[in-house]
Amino acid sequence: MGAFIELQNITKRFGDATVVDDISLTLNKGEVFSLLGPSGSGKTTLLRILAGFIAPDAGRVLVNGEDITAMPPNQRPVNTVFQNYALFPHLTIRENIGFGLSVAKTPIDRVAEKVDEMLELVQMQEHAHKRPAQISGGQKQRVAIARALINKPQLLLLDEPLAALDLKLRQRLLIELEKIHAEVGGTFLYVTHDQGEAMSLGDRIAVMHEGGFCQIGQPAEVYEAPQTRFVAEFVGDTNLIDATCVEVENERNLGLSTTELGHIEHDLDSSRRAGGVFLANKAINLQPGDKAVLSLRPERLALRREPPPFAEEQNTVRGVIEDLSYQGSQTYYHVRVGERLLAVSKQHRRFLPHYTPISMHEDVWLSWFSNDGHLIITSRDQS
Amino acid sequence: MKTRQWIESVLSLPSFGWLVLFFAVPTVLVFALSFKSAEYGGTLGTGWTLEAWRHLANPAYPPIIWRTVWLSLACTALCLLFGVPVAYWIARLDPRWRHRVLLLVILPFWTNFLIRIFAWRTLLHPDGHLKNLLVHFGWAEPNTQLLYNNGAILLVLFYTYLPFAILPIYAAAEKFDFTLLDAARDLGATKWEAFRKVFLPGVRIGMLTAVLIVFIPALGSYAIPAVVGGPSSEMIGSKIVQRATLDRNIPHAAALGAFLTLVIFIPLGIAAFLRWRDRRVTRRSHGLTPGVTP
Known part of the structure; x- marks a missing residue:
């Protein structure tokens, strides 16, 4: 327990715009942390810095005390569930989920065994042989989650994973996500602009605005005791x-x-x-x-x-x-x-x-x- | 439904007619002529014979056929080797720059094909600028022969067909979802693995088109070997021209041409099979198979 993922004074500029402005954050092991903010608040940039696709101009990222700021994305103990699923269209569901293990040169029978476990976790056994184009949006999202979890990441990043789905499906998948987290554990960082998702899933929430955090706290704290005008207006109606x-x-x-x-x-x-x-x-x-x-x-x-x-x-x-x-x-x-x-x-x-x-x-x-x-x-x- | 099909048939008649008139009929004619005998002076004999086809066994041909095939294969390989990275690079460019670079790719077409080959002859000539430049920097000996050899043919073939390879691959790359490469990297793939395991399969139809568009015309090329090739680097195309115009032996030329057509059917058949398989997968993915529930 305690500090597990640490962001220290992360800053990122694109031209004249400071997209992430001196952000520090500590995530505890095993917690689900929601990053809530409107589009353009810098949350996607922060996520891409954590995944390793963008190098910050200043600051450090630590996982379990190890500095991974300069580590390329393929070596990080971090995996991502992408917004539009980003499933490989030419591979079957089974091959998609096994991709991470295959590139790590894992023996084939071991890959098969782990993929079976993941297929069971997300209830996609009977679709294993299909291609992404043959399954529905909700199913794609489950496959994307399984594919990201198979590498047993220290940190799972979820980038607005439910944004493209309809309300009922979103509610169902939220519950499933909670179940999956209860089953596999691990630290989740859930990025969203939807306060409902952020509050129902997150143990803690950070509200992000113009590259900085306005408030970090438990969902009820943020909702009941907003510290700034922006938080009060953005989280719920007021x-x-x-x-x-x-x-x-x-x-x-x-x-x-x-x-x-x-x-x-x-x-x-x-x-x-x-x-x-x-x-x-x-x-x-x-x-x-x-x-x-x-x-x-x-x-x-x-x-x-x-x-x-x-x-x-x-x-x-x-x-x-x-x-x-x-x-x-x-x-x-x-x-x-x-x-x-x-x-x-x-x-x-x-x-x-x-x-x-x-x-x-x-x-x-x-x-x-x-x-x-x-x-x-x-x-x-x-x- | 029936009316619609009828209208479609009527609308496709002109292009169908065009194909029959300028493709099917000439092909049949070439095959037919190859079974005729030749008289002196270029006229055709009466009756049918296999003489021209037997002539293909002429010991002079196998080296030429072999050279034609390997030059075309090498040209296709080079075009893919350069075309894929270039197409990738253009597809990732800022859209404002993308069209300018594409314009540069097709810019050579503004100049007549023959003029461009002759320009290469001037460049590669023993007293040409390119040769002088290479010698000046010590990259070539003064007596190095740049022109009239297989290397010169391959270079000019590659130069000629590269745009034809870039364009279809770019068309596929432009539709490619580049977040897939991020996903691959995120899952542990190196940049090269992501490129090989995700990008290349993603543009395979474009690459297939590029192979056909480059390999088939390269097999039949005759102007390039005629201008920059020497007497020891003839291709089948050169031989066909020689048989038809110098020897005035139409059946021999026709047999060579028919043989080339048959050779071309091999990659075409493979491509058709791959496309058919691909389409079958896509069709299934559109929910035409029962049991796909959302």
Whole structure:
């Protein structure tokens, strides 16, 4: 256990553009690590540096303490599952999976034995004699995984392996990938722009943006406590509200004032107080005058026709439904509040026949508790 | 379906007619003429005879046939040896440069074929620039003979047919998915192994086309040996011309020509078989075989 794969101050420039900017990262043995970022964030470049296809301008890559920065890709204990599978079209599935062992001059019967194991692992036994063009996308992906795993890599790189597949198949293959990891172990680095995949598969996630890491942490940490505006917006849907810290006589909460949400009330000390101030947990240290942004997830907002009953540390605003989309398990609303349009999702825990759903243009109340949102500090008061 | 087939047949009639008129009929004529006897003065005798075919056993022919075959094979091998790397290189070029380089490849076609061969004769001439240059740098002795030998023929054959090899291989390489080479490297293959085990199979149809396009015309070449070859480096083509124009023995020329045609059918048959096998695999891959479930 402990540090197993180490990236030390990796930098890569293409012309004037710094694509990977002084990145350091440590992966533990046996963990699945997700690298999440939009296209152009540098994640593919970082992956190619790890695979050995690109040499970094600065920095080192260590595997188990050994410096492999200058090692060519064919000698690295690293294998890749490519985005478009990259199966060899002229070889059968069996030959594709055995390729790595064949070029390593492994005896034929040993290759056959290992290929059989891999075929079983990915459930492709009955397709062994076919060519890549004769199998479906999901099957190709399984073959690509088997082909990369047969060399028993210290690190398996997965480059958006499910991007080309449809949703249902993606979900199934995600579960299969988890099973495969449980069975063969090893350290996986999963690169994706899909936060769902990154969170469901990764023990930890790094969010990458403009060549650097914005945040590294467990999926729930990254989702619930984003450290930057970018992370809050990129990982899941959220409402970002700019606010300024104000004095509030309470030891557990901060007061924040904003002009964006119109009329805000908060419940404190047995009374509902108006005045454009909402409460937020004192999770970060803010002084009056400091500026921060509140990230408020759509599922954390409660939506009602009537004003919510009094509840300690609750914030309330009023709005009008401007847009809604029914999605079966939930309904997604856009609610006009002050000058903002807030995204709100409402889970349908039960459906009552006599209940009239909230519809377009209705006046509604939105409420959330002081610990429902997450504050990201943007600037300290200079005065 | 039937209408469609009918329309297709009608539309292919002109090219079919062209092939019959200028390919099938002349071939049959050549074969037919080879079974005639020859009279003095170039006229044909009456009746049929195997005399011209028997004449192929003439002890002068085997060395010429052998030379023709090995020069053509060597030329084909050289064209592949240079054509594959060049095609690979062009396919990996930035698209903006790719078309300029391709233009350079076909640039020689702007000049008449015969003029280019004669230019080689000037270059290789004992007092030519190339010879002088080689002597100047000490790479050749002053009495080295560059012209009128098998080497000169091979060089000019290679020069002539190289573009014909590059183009079909490039056409295949351009469609090749180069991430496959990354995948091979990633799995432990050296650069050379990746090239050999993944790139070459990937462009094999292009290479096959190149072999046909180079080998067949090279077998029948006569202008090149006539201009840069000497009396001791004749090819079958030279002999056919000699029989038809100097000896005015049409049946002999026809027998030689027919023999060459038969020789050409060998690589053509192999190529046809390989293509047929390849197509069968592709057709199966398009789901025409039952039991392929996604």
